[in-house]
Amino acid sequence: MQFAFAAENTDKGNLRETFFINQVGKANEVEYIEEGDFKINNTWVFEIGGSGKKNEQIKHLKNSYRVLDNLEYGSGNKIPLWMFGFLY
DSSP states (O other): HHHHHHHOOOOHHHHHHHHHHHTTTTTSSSOOOSSSEEEETEEEEEEEEEEOOTTTTTTTTTTTEESSOOOSSTTEEEEGGGGOOOOO
């Protein structure tokens, strides 16, 4: 929808977060939080970003993960953004 209404003003970060919330929000409780981007089912914290996103913002939080765009496969607390497309 962002491309349809404002193609010249799309923001990659917003696109990533919109995709994530669209996929996860259908069957889960989503909370917007200050540390990280989202908390799911009051348990898991997710920080959404590009493949170069560092762990600094969430490294001290329990059950925290980085959801990264332009990542082929995950490791540790890194999960490729595209994998959330399978949840829909």
